[in-house]
Amino acid sequence: MKAKKVSSPKAVAPKVVTLPKAATGIQGLDEITQGGLPAGRPTLVCGGAGCGKTMLALEFLVRGATQFDEPGVFIMFEENAAELTANVRSLGFDLDKLSKQKKIVLDHVHIDRSEFEETGEYDLQGLFIRLGHAIDSIGAKRVVLDTLEALFSGLPNHAILRAELRRLFRWLKDRGVTALITGEKGESSLTRHGLEEYVADCVIVLDHRVQGQISTRRLRVLKYRGTAHGMNEYPFLIGERGFSVLPITSLQLDHFASRERVSTGIPKLDEMLGGKGFFRGSSILVSGTAGTGKSSISARFVEAACQRGERALLFAYEESAEQIVRNMRSIGIDLEPWVKKGLLEIHASRPTLHGLEQHLVLMHDMVQRFHPDVVAVDPITNLTLDRDDSEVRATLMRLIDFLKQENITAIFTSLTTGGASTTAPEDSQVGVSSLMDAWLLLRNVEYNGERNRTIYTLKARGIPHSNQVREFVLTDKGIDLVEVYVDEDRVLTGSARISQQERARAALDLAKQSQQRKERQIASKRKAIQTQIAILQAEAEDEETELKFTIAQELLRQQTAQKSAQTQAALRGGVITKSSKPAAKS
Amino acid sequence: MKEPDPSRYVLRLFVTGQSVLSNRAIVNIRKICEENLAGRYELEVVDVSKHPEIAVAEQIVAAPTLIKQLPEPLRRFIGDMSQTERILVGLDVKKAGT
Numbered sequence: 001m002k003a004k005k006v007s008s009p010k011a012v013a014p015k016v017v018t019l020p021k022a023a024t025g026i027q028g029l030d031e032i033t034q035g036g037l038p039a040g041r042p043t044l045v046c047g048g049a050g051c052g053k054t055m056l057a058l059e060f061l062v063r064g065a066t067q068f069d070e071p072g073v074f075i076m077f078e079e080n081a082a083e084l085t086a087n088v089r090s091l092g093f094d095l096d097k098l099s100k101q102k103k104i105v106l107d108h109v110h111i112d113r114s115e116f117e118e119t120g121e122y123d124l125q126g127l128f129i130r131l132g133h134a135i136d137s138i139g140a141k142r143v144v145l146d147t148l149e150a151l152f153s154g155l156p157n158h159a160i161l162r163a164e165l166r167r168l169f170r171w172l173k174d175r176g177v178t179a180l181i182t183g184e185k186g187e188s189s190l191t192r193h194g195l196e197e198y199v200a201d202c203v204i205v206l207d208h209r210v211q212g213q214i215s216t217r218r219l220r221v222l223k224y225r226g227t228a229h230g231m232n233e234y235p236f237l238i239g240e241r242g243f244s245v246l247p248i249t250s251l252q253l254d255h256f257a258s259r260e261r262v263s264t265g266i267p268k269l270d271e272m273l274g275g276k277g278f279f280r281g282s283s284i285l286v287s288g289t290a291g292t293g294k295s296s297i298s299a300r301f302v303e304a305a306c307q308r309g310e311r312a313l314l315f316a317y318e319e320s321a322e323q324i325v326r327n328m329r330s331i332g333i334d335l336e337p338w339v340k341k342g343l344l345e346i347h348a349s350r351p352t353l354h355g356l357e358q359h360l361v362l363m364h365d366m367v368q369r370f371h372p373d374v375v376a377v378d379p380i381t382n383l384t385l386d387r388d389d390s391e392v393r394a395t396l397m398r399l400i401d402f403l404k405q406e407n408i409t410a411i412f413t414s415l416t417t418g419g420a421s422t423t424a425p426e427d428s429q430v431g432v433s434s435l436m437d438a439w440l441l442l443r444n445v446e447y448n449g450e451r452n453r454t455i456y457t458l459k460a461r462g463i464p465h466s467n468q469v470r471e472f473v474l475t476d477k478g479i480d481l482v483e484v485y486v487d488e489d490r491v492l493t494g495s496a497r498i499s500q501q502e503r504a505r506a507a508l509d510l511a512k513q514s515q516q517r518k519e520r521q522i523a524s525k526r527k528a529i530q531t532q533i534a535i536l537q538a539e540a541e542d543e544e545t546e547l548k549f550t551i552a553q554e555l556l557r558q559q560t561a562q563k564s565a566q567t568q569a570a571l572r573g574g575v576i577t578k579s580s581k582p583a584a585k586s
Numbered sequence: 587m588k589e590p591d592p593s594r595y596v597l598r599l600f601v602t603g604q605s606v607l608s609n610r611a612i613v614n615i616r617k618i619c620e621e622n623l624a625g626r627y628e629l630e631v632v633d634v635s636k637h638p639e640i641a642v643a644e645q646i647v648a649a650p651t652l653i654k655q656l657p658e659p660l661r662r663f664i665g666d667m668s669q670t671e672r673i674l675v676g677l678d679v680k681k682a683g684t
Contacts, residue, residue, distance in 0.1 A: 110645050117676045119652075120614075120665030125602035126634060126646035133638030155648065 019226045022070065022142065022178040025063030026056070027365070028245030032221055032230040037202055042172050042179040044199040046191045047206030052217055052238055053182040055091075056206065057144040058084070059243045060180055062093045064142045065103035070178075072142035073105045073134040077150035081106040091242050105134040111154030118156060124164040128171060135177060143172065143179040152193045169198045190222070201225050207233070216358060219245050235395065237361035244365050257281065262374075262409050265304025266297070268481035269440075272457055272466040278438055279462065280373075281407040283400050285433055287414040288442030293453050293472055293479070294413035295319075297440070298376040299328045299335065300479050301411050306338035310373035314346045315363060317379060321346035332478040345370055360399045367406065375403060379413040400435050412436070437461045442472065445493050452493035455481060471497060595619075595627040595677070596656040599667075602649040603635040607666050611650035614667035622679050 021035035030036050037043045037060070045053050054076075061072035076084060084106065085095040098104040107130055134140065148165070155161050172179045181199060183191030190196045196203055203223040209216050218233040236245040261276035270277045278284055286294045295318075302312045314335075316324055324346060325335050338344035347366060351359070367375065380396070403410045433439055439458040444451045455472040457465040470481040471493045485492040485500045492500050599615055601608035612631055619627050634641035634649070644653065648664040654677060661676055674680040 107642060109647055111647050116651075116662035116664055117672055118665050118669075119663045119672050119676075120611075120668035121607060122648045122650060122665045123602075123605075123607060124647060125605070125607075125649040126600065126641050126651065127648075129602060129634050129638050129649075130641050130646070133642070151647075 021227075022064070023068060024060045025067045026059055026243045026245065027368070028234065028236070029056075029219070029243070032219075032234060032245060033202075033224060034228060037178055037180065038224070038227075039178050040173065040176040041201040042169055042181055042199045043202040043204065044181050044183055044191070044196055045204045045206065046183040046185055046196070048185040048208060051185075051206040051208040052236070052243065053206055054079075054084075054146050055088075055238050056204075056243055057146050057180045057182055058088055058093065059091075061104060061142055061144050062088075062095075062098065064178075065098055070141035071103045071105075071138040072144065073107070073131065073138075073140045073177075074144045074146070075107050075109055075131060075134070076146050077109050077111070077154075078147060080108040080110075091238075091240070093242070102138045105138055105140065107131075107134055109150075111151065113154050113156065122157075122160065124151075124161075124168070128168070132175075135175060141177060143177045144182075145179065146182045147184060148181050148195060149184050149191065149193050158193075165195070165198055206236075216356075235358065235361055237358050237365070239362065239365055241365070244361050256405075256407060258407055263304055263308075264297075265300040265307075266479050266481065268470065269297075269455070269479075272468070272470065272481070273438075273460055274464040276463075278409060278460070280409050281404055282409060282437035282461070283403065283435065284409070284411045284438045284440065285414055285436040286411060286440045286442065287416050287433075289416050289444060292442035292444055293455075293474060294415070294442060295324075295378050296328070296331055296333070296474055296479055297442070298378050298411045298413050299324065299333050302344060302374060302376050303328075303333050303335060303338065305374040305409075306335075306341075306343045310343070311371060312338070312344045312374040312376070313366060313370055313372040314344065314376045315378065316346060316348040317351045317377075320348045324348070330476065331474045332476055345372075356395055360395055363399060364402060367403070367408065371406075372408060375408050375410045377410070377412045379415045381413075381415045397435055438463070447493070448496045450494050450496075452497075454484065454493060592657050593626055594656060595623050595654065597627060598630045598632060598644075598653045598655060600632050600634050600641065600644065600646045600649060600651045600653070603633060608633075608650055610666040610668065611652075614670070615652060615673075618667065618670055618673055622674060623677075 020039040021033070021037065022039040023030050023036035024033075045056055047053050058074065061074055064070040064072050074084075079087070081095075088095060095104060095106060099106060109127065109130070131143070135143065151161055151165075152158065169179075181195065183193070183195040186192035186194070190203065190205065200223075202221070202225065205220045205222050207218045207220070209218065217236050217238070219236045220233045221229045221231070234245050236243060238244075258280040260280040261278065262280045263270050263277040264273070286297050288294050298314070302314050305312045314324070319327065321339075325339070328335055335344060335346070339346065345366070347362075349359075363375075363377070400410065436459075438460040441456045441458045443454050443456070445454050446452075453472040453474070454469050456469045457467075459465075469484055471484045473480045473482055482497070485497045597615070597619070599611060601611060615629065619629055632640055634646055640646075644651075650664070650666060652663040652667065652673075654661040654663075657678075663673055663676055667673060671680070
């Protein structure tokens with residue numbers, strides 16, 4: 001039988017020839033196994049009760065039948081066909097329809113020890129015949145046996161059973177079907193009856209743990225002969241669209257780094273970041289204590305993205321979607337039209353609803369479905385309640401890496417505990433800050449009877465950024481950043497800043513006025529001097545005129561005297577003039 | 587339907603092809619019936635390898651399987667029918683321990 005190699009579109013398989021694989025179509029699992037389960041060979045899936053073995057097996061079969069054109073046979077030992085069909089209908093798997101289309105055969109193998117008697121030697125040929133018949137009837141390429149171990153409780157002779165199981169696995173390989181066998185977890189072994197000894201090719205372990213009253217499902221590929229695979233435990237989820245494993249994206253650190261910049265939606269904040277905002281695809285941490293404006297910044301960021309026509313996802317863990325829309329409107333951010341347009345989706349849920357991993361798987365799911373350009377998580381700290389840090393870090397890293405790989409710009413808000421001034425902000429960040437490309441620190445500054453918000457770019461990889469603390473103001477028209485006043489080594493904000501501004505303005509006014517007065521004084525003085533000059537000039541002119549008059553008078557008298565002297569002389573000389581003047585005698 | 591006769595046995599033996607176990611079971615059960623239920627039994631031998639749908643319908647897993655359909659209650663026996671005592675007790679032909 002030909003095994004079809006279907007590699008997942010995202011698989012980053014090394015360039016070596018690996019075993020042919022049968023893609024499961026299950027989100028994330030194909031990435032971990034680098035292509036799927038070993039084609040034409042049996043795989044064992046084991047785990048405790050209720051850990052999702054049947055779901056995994058069934059989804060493997062359904063996706064094989066619907067997506068990869070590989071019909072499948074589901075042999076169930078515990079549930080009957082009707083029960084199983086009903087159970088998975090909620091996940092959108094219509095087994096009735098698939099059965100009618102001859103894509104799937106369901107067979108319930110019922111074996112009840114109380115109903116029969118052993119009367120000598122036997123084998124399980126009946127099971128083989130049924131299986132063979134089912135495979136042949138639809139040309140099945142995939143087979144699920146769920147849970148084979150039920151045979152151990154049904155059949156008392158385990159020696160026969162073990163020999164038959166060995167034969168069964170060989171038979172399955174000979175038929176070339178990709179088989180998935182589930183097994184119940186044992187106390188000291190992987191499966192209660194040691195099924196792992198028959199299945200040597202691939203073993204997947206599922207686990208369901210409850211920690212702090214929050215359950216988390218995990219998957220691990222324990223063994224995969226002849227191929228590389230992720231060795232870690234990966235959280236998974238059985239969600240609305242079936243099984244979903246948070247995939248391995250952190251194996252590589254080779255994501256594409258965009259040079260494109262994305263505005264924060266706050267022009268002055270962009271200015272602090274070299275005038276252009278963050279890089280597309282970067283992860284931004286916005287941290288601060290309660291009420292410092294983290295949500296507002298992330299909401300504005302989301303709104304700005306929508307205004308650019310981009311798609312945005314907002315994960316809210318504190319407020320409901322309605323509440324966010326209402327509250328953000330009070331600071332001039334209107335998210336509603338974008339929600340209606342389908343550009344924005346707000347997912348609000350209680351952080352305690354799932355464990356961190358489950359949340360991340362959910363986010364992962366939604367991101368893959370919605371294809372956003374921008375993702376906001378508000379706040380990420382709520383997801384990490386009661387968790388030990390190393391685990392949180394590893395899980396968050398996966399999410400961040402995933403978003404980076406998708407070139408999605410992500411903004412995470414983080415609530416810092418304790419007073420902003422008493423603990424160093426670096427201490428309270430679950431060790432995630434190193435995963436982030438940029439970190440905006442919001443702080444409340446209390447001074448003079450009021451608290452004011454300040455913002456500071458703690459880091460921004462690859463972006464020239466301001467080292468200044470700015471005051472961050474929320475108004476009904478939106479978010480604005482204001483230059484803070486530095487006064488006697490203290491940063492002034494709020495009303496202190498305003499009063500300082502006022503004082504400065506008053507001082508400036510005063511200085512201006514006194515200068516004007518001086519100018520006026522000088523002007524009038526100049527005028528006075530000019531007047532005086534005019535007076536003096538007039539006086540000088542007067543004197544000059546006087547002087548000229550006196551000179552002219554003198555000249556005239558001299559002329560007259562000369563004339564009379566001539567006349568007298570003439571008279572004395574014999575000429576008698578008509579007039580004789582006694583005065584002239586002297 | 588005829589009135590059910592409480593002493594009348596309806597047995598079906600499901601075998602899988604011409605295997606050693608199949609043949610042995612057929613021989614054994616025929617002998618048991620002839621020796622203990624002569625004249626008041628019906629024995630049908632079904633080869634499920636030729637009729638796999640019957641294997642599904644009758645929930646055959648182990649082979650050979652003998653099903654006692656009548657008299658009620660229905661009982662199943664698996665094996666090559668070599669343990670005659672157990673079969674006779676199971677068929678209520680013989681009381682346990684006698």
